[in-house]
Amino acid sequence: xxxxxxxxxxxxxxxxxxxxxxxxxxxxxxxxxxxxxxxxxxxxxxxxxxxxxxxxxxxxxxxxxxxxxxxxxxxxxxxxxxxxxxxxxxxxxxxxxxxxxxxxxxxxxxxxxxxxxxxxxxxxxxxxxxxxxxxxxxxxxxxxxxxxxxxxxxxxxxxxxxxxxxxxxxxxxxxxxxxxxxxxxxxxxxxxxxxxxxxxxxxxxxxxxxxxxxxxxxxxxxxxxxxxxxxxxxxxxxxxxxxxxxxxxxxxxxxxxxxxxxxxxxxxxxxxxxxxxxxxxxxxxxxxxxxxxxxxxxxxxxxxxxxxxxxxxxxxxxxxxxxxxxxxxxxxxxxxxx
Amino acid sequence: xxxxxxxxxxxxxxxxxxxxxxxxxxxxxxxxxxxxxxxxxxxxxxxxxxxxxxxxxxxxxxxxxxxxxxxxxxxxxxxxxxxxxxxxxxxxxxxxxxxxxxxxxxxxxxxxxxxxxxxxxxxxxxxxxxxxxxxxxxxxxxxxxxxxxxxxxxxxxxxxxxxxxxxxxxxxxxxxxxxxxxxxxxxxxxxxxxxxxxxxxxxxxxxxxxxxxxxxxxxxxxxxxxxxxxxxxxxxxxxxxxxxxxxxxxxxxxxxxxxxxxxxxxxxxxxxxxxxxxxxxxxxxxxxxxxxxxxxxxxxxxxxxxxxxxxxxxxxxxxxxxxxxxxxxxxxxxxx
Ligand SMILES: Nc1ncnc2c1ncn2[C@@H]1O[C@H](COP(=O)(O)OP(=O)(O)OP(=O)(O)O)[C@@H](O)[C@H]1O
Ligand code: SF4
Ligand SMILES: [Mg+2]
Numbered sequence: 001x002x003x004x005x006x007x008x009x010x011x012x013x014x015x016x017x018x019x020x021x022x023x024x025x026x027x028x029x030x031x032x033x034x035x036x037x038x039x040x041x042x043x044x045x046x047x048x049x050x051x052x053x054x055x056x057x058x059x060x061x062x063x064x065x066x067x068x069x070x071x072x073x074x075x076x077x078x079x080x081x082x083x084x085x086x087x088x089x090x091x092x093x094x095x096x097x098x099x100x101x102x103x104x105x106x107x108x109x110x111x112x113x114x115x116x117x118x119x120x121x122x123x124x125x126x127x128x129x130x131x132x133x134x135x136x137x138x139x140x141x142x143x144x145x146x147x148x149x150x151x152x153x154x155x156x157x158x159x160x161x162x163x164x165x166x167x168x169x170x171x172x173x174x175x176x177x178x179x180x181x182x183x184x185x186x187x188x189x190x191x192x193x194x195x196x197x198x199x200x201x202x203x204x205x206x207x208x209x210x211x212x213x214x215x216x217x218x219x220x221x222x223x224x225x226x227x228x229x230x231x232x233x234x235x236x237x238x239x240x241x242x243x244x245x246x247x248x249x250x251x252x253x254x255x256x257x258x259x260x261x262x263x264x265x266x267x268x269x270x271x272x273x274x275x276x277x278x279x280x281x282x283x284x285x286x287x288x289x290x291x292x293x294x295x296x297x298x299x300x301x302x303x304x305x306x307x308x309x310x311x312x313x314x315x316x317x318x319x320x321x322x323x324x325x326x327x328x329x330x331x332x333x334x335x336x337x338x
Numbered sequence: 339x340x341x342x343x344x345x346x347x348x349x350x351x352x353x354x355x356x357x358x359x360x361x362x363x364x365x366x367x368x369x370x371x372x373x374x375x376x377x378x379x380x381x382x383x384x385x386x387x388x389x390x391x392x393x394x395x396x397x398x399x400x401x402x403x404x405x406x407x408x409x410x411x412x413x414x415x416x417x418x419x420x421x422x423x424x425x426x427x428x429x430x431x432x433x434x435x436x437x438x439x440x441x442x443x444x445x446x447x448x449x450x451x452x453x454x455x456x457x458x459x460x461x462x463x464x465x466x467x468x469x470x471x472x473x474x475x476x477x478x479x480x481x482x483x484x485x486x487x488x489x490x491x492x493x494x495x496x497x498x499x500x501x502x503x504x505x506x507x508x509x510x511x512x513x514x515x516x517x518x519x520x521x522x523x524x525x526x527x528x529x530x531x532x533x534x535x536x537x538x539x540x541x542x543x544x545x546x547x548x549x550x551x552x553x554x555x556x557x558x559x560x561x562x563x564x565x566x567x568x569x570x571x572x573x574x575x576x577x578x579x580x581x582x583x584x585x586x587x588x589x590x591x592x593x594x595x596x597x598x599x600x601x602x603x604x605x606x607x608x609x610x611x612x613x614x615x616x617x618x619x620x621x622x623x624x625x626x627x628x629x630x631x632x633x634x635x636x637x638x639x640x641x642x643x644x645x646x647x648x649x650x651x652x653x654x655x656x657x658x659x660x661x662x663x664x665x666x667x668x669x670x671x672x673x674x
Contacts, residue, residue, distance in 0.1 A: 067575055069566075098578030106576070111569040115668055116591050125587070126577040160667040176577075 012083075014216050015041035015064070015102075015184050020077035022056075022063040025070075029287040033059040033072070035240035035294075038313060041184060041216050048227040048248075049220045050263070051237035054286075057220045060237070061186045064218075065104060066094050081184065100130050103177040105170075105187040105206070112173055113161035119147075120157045123176050130180055146175040149212070150205050167198040171205055178209055185210075189221040199223075203230055224267040228252060233319070236260045239286060239294045242313065246320035256322035258299045293325065301326055342663070354656040361648040365641050366418050370411070427642030432634040438642040441627055446646060448518055449616065449623035452539055456546035457608050463547065464554025465597055469590050471555065472562035475581055484555065491552025495611045499545040499618040506541060513541045516620030542619045546612050557600060561593035568592075595666050602658040606651050613647070 017039040023030040033056045041047050049057050062068045064079050066086050079086040081101055086094055106112040114122055123143045128134070140157075147156055150171040161169060177185050187206060189199075207230055210217055221227055227234060227248075234251050236244045236259065244257040255261045283297045284290055290297065293306040303325060311323045402408055406417060421427070427438035467484050470476045490498060507515045519525070519534045565571060566589065574588045616625025624643055631639035663669045 062572075065576055067572060069572070095578045095580070098576055100578070104573065104576040106569055106573050112573045114570045114574070114588050114592065116595075116666065117587070125579060125583070129577065129579045129583070162668045173573075 011042055013040035013042050014082060015039070015218075016078075016080040017060075017064060018078045018080075020060060020063050020079065021075040022059050022068050022072055023075050024059075024072045026287065031286045032240050032289060033286065034063055035289070036077070037063075037237070037240070037242050039218075039235060039242065039245075041218060043183075044214050044216055045233065046210065046217045046219055046231040048231035048234040049218055049237060050222065050224060050227055050234060053222065055237045056240040057237055058188055059240075061104070061188050061218070061220060064186065065098070065102060096130070099126055099182060100180050101182050101184065103180070103182040103185045105173050105177045105185060110166055110169060113164075113169055115161050117160075118157075119159055119161070119164070119172050123172075123179055126176060127179055143175075143179075146179055147172075149178070150175045150209065165198075166195075167202055170198075170202045174202075174205055174209060178213055178215075181213060182215060184216050184218070186218045187220065189219060189223075200226070206230075224263065236263060239284070239289065241294055241323065243295065243324070244320070244322040245313070246317070246322075250317055250320045254317065254320075256316045256320065256327060257295075257324045258301055258326070259295050260322070262298075293323075295324075342660075347660070350656060350659045354652050357652045358649055361652075362419065362422055362645060363415075365644055366415060369637060369641075422645065427645070428638040430631075430636055430639050432631070432636040432639070438638045441639055442624070442642050442646055445622060445624050445627045445643075448621065449612070449625070450650070452542055452546075452616070452621065452623060453609065453612055455539070456543040456612065457550070457605075459543065460547040460550035461554055461597075461601060464551035465558045465590075465594060467551070468555040468558025468560075469562055469585070469593065471559050472566060473585055473589070475585075487548075488552040488555065490548040491550075491556075493549065495545055495549040495615050496618055498549050499542070499615045502541045502545050502548075503619070514538050518622045538621075542615050542621050545615050545618075546608075549611065550608065553604075554597060557597055558593060561596055562589060565589055565593045598658065598662065598665065602655045605654050609647055609651050 017037060020034055020037040020039075021032070022034040024033055025031075035056075037056075037060050039047070039049075039060075049060070051057055059068070059072065062072070063074055063077075064086075066074070066079070068074055074087065077087070081097065084097075086097065089097070113119070117125075120140070120143050123146060124139055127139065127142070144154055144157060147154065152168060152171050152175065156164065156168065156172065161172075164172065177187075189203075203226055206217075206219075219227065219231055231248060233245060233247050235242050236251070236257065238259045244251070244255065244260040246256075246260075251260065252264055252267075255264045284294070290307070291310075292308050293299065293302075293311055296302045296306045299306065305325050305328075309325070311325045311328075313321045313323045314327055316322045316327045406414060409417075425439050427442070430436045430438055430441055433441070467487075471481055471484050493501075503515060507513045514520075514537065518538050519531065523531060523534060525531065571584070571588055574584045579588075613623075613625035613628060615621075616623040617629045620626065624647060627639060628643045630636070631643065
């Protein structure tokens with residue numbers, strides 16, 4: 001597996017997310033699904049985004065893509081792609097950036113293709129939308145090449161989505177995502193939708209395509225083991241916040257944030273893969289998070305300061321950042337843990 | 339298209355024929371379930387309303403002979419079915435000896451024309467409004483105004499018809515009060531005649547449209563909201579496709595499918611609604627002849643007219659059934 005070279009934080013990131021907030025409006029108040037997320041994605045890198053179900057991974061992805069649907073709304077923050085803040089662009093400008101620079105491999109691949117359009121038309125329309133009309137035959141060859149690249153047979157070209165298996169649909173989505181050679185792809189992995197074998201094959205396809213084309217990628221998933229094999233760095237989310245970011249090895253060897261520790265503990269070995277424990281879930285009401293640290297209700301190391309002040313991401317090691325008061329500068333009672 | 343199999347077509351055709359056969363049998367059976375027989379029942383009603391009928395017994399016997407009502411029931415049934423196959427519904431009682439088929443033949447084209455125009459308009463207007471109600475790019479004002487038109491949906495078509503006649507024909511005199519074309523005008527393929535027909539058909543068509551479009555609007559609105567939530571719409575947006583393209587190729591294209599099914603299902607009630615409207619407008623269609631036949635106890639006409647309406651409805655459903663796989667690729671009958 002070729003871990004990309006450019007992980008140096010000195011480089012300007014291709015994608016830079018700051019303080020992204022996406023809330024869902026409900027009758028009982030806003031659900032703070034994404035509440036101040038910071039992320040950097042560097043050229044050619046694969047960044048894993050993990051966390052238990054409902055922690056806001058997909059919402060963050062949609063926030064980055066500017067595709068939050070009501071009742072959700074982007075409350076604030078910035079999403080800089082190649083130096084331009086998507087939140088400040090007009091709708092038409094965002095439309096032109098979509099897919100040419102920033103593509104999506106969606107979570108629900110089972111249901112992500114238009115049932116009334118042939119596979120070829122659904123790849124074709126995105127090419128034509130961004131590059132204008134072109135010769136039929138050239139388009140056809142190009143689409144066939146995309147299909148071949150993701151390991152699909154030519155006959156898929158003329159098929160409708162319901163004639164494909166789950167894994168094939170997922171590959172069509174991958175082929176579609178690379179059609180315009182974007183710099184960044186967000187892959188929202190659908191652990192629940194695919195069986196483990198198919199999922200592994202699909203993951204390999206993504207990995208190969210990324211290796212061939214060298215785009216940067218955010219991979220969202222539940223499966224820590226699979227992540228460990230696929231990405232360069234991992235960002236751990238909990239209740240709408242990124243609580244730790246670290247290179248894969250560092251995260252598995254020395255997770256800093258208590259939640260990250262819990263997560264790594266639940267992965268028996270790097271080889272054996274299993275989904276996150278989701279039985280515990282987020283314990284507080286996402287509409288009304290407690291003041292201070294969002295993890296305080298489940299944290300075994302909770303301190304007084306955790307109940308009043310929200311911890312910020314701080315550097316805790318080479319390339320490793322955690323948002324936890326345990327790692328505060330010479331502190332009153334916190335001090336170093338471990 | 340290669341999506342059809344002989345089995346599928348045979349099956350649909352079978353359902354079509356079965357529908358018609360059951361309908362025909364019911365139409366045949368109902369008068370025979372009434373105490374006595376149709377003829378004596380009719381004469382009895384005539385005598386109770388219009389005083390004594392001289393030689394009632396003889397008349398009844400004569401009629402019975404003529405209509406073969408003395409034969410055993412199975413024989414009557416088989417003969418009746420055989421006649422139906424040739425669209426031979428016998429003779430009108432009220433306008434003896436005019437064949438029922440002639441009466442229907444004069445009325446049917448008018449009903450079909452009006453039905454086709456009104457119901458298609460209602461379907462398209464309704465679905466269009468439903469779609470733009472949900473579409474994010476529709477101006478708020480339009481979205482606010484559409485629901486106001488929906489009040490017509492909650493009133494029966496007869497009331498809408500009476501309301502339209504009162505306002506636009508009686509008060510404003512923009513449209514004629516009744517009829518399909520001016521009395522005495524020559525029926526011909528001239529602009530004068532055609533425009534007269536359109537002019538006369540406007541209010542009847544409008545009352546069908548007004549009462550029905552809201553149904554489609556609401557259904558389409560619901561379907562659009564459902565489809566909006568589908569992952570493939572999210573992906574279409576992520577692809578940076580033009581909003582209008584997403585609207586028609588992704589949203590409407592999928593949302594309309596259940597609407598078309600619903601259209602086939604409700605066709606029967608659309609037809610009966612229109613029959614009422616035709617009657618109110620004195621439109622020379624099936625509605626009028628059915629009502630006239632009911633008031634004059636003209637049983638053969640009632641039978642024939644009901645039968646033809648059922649045949650047409652079933653035929654429309656059959657056509658929609660057969661064309662549906664062309665619209666929804668998931669419905670494929672190759673393996674049937
Ligand atoms: N339409 C909505 N209305 C209200 N709350 C919502 C809505 N959609 C999502 N949420 C809430 O937002 C939070 C984040 O959801 P999101 O789908 O982003 O989670 P996720 O991390 O992607 O989960 P999963 O791993 O299961 O895909 C959840 O608590 C969810 O309940
Ligand atoms: S800030 Fe406090 S409560 Fe939060 S994770 Fe750290 S130690 Fe636990
Ligand atoms: Mg998700």
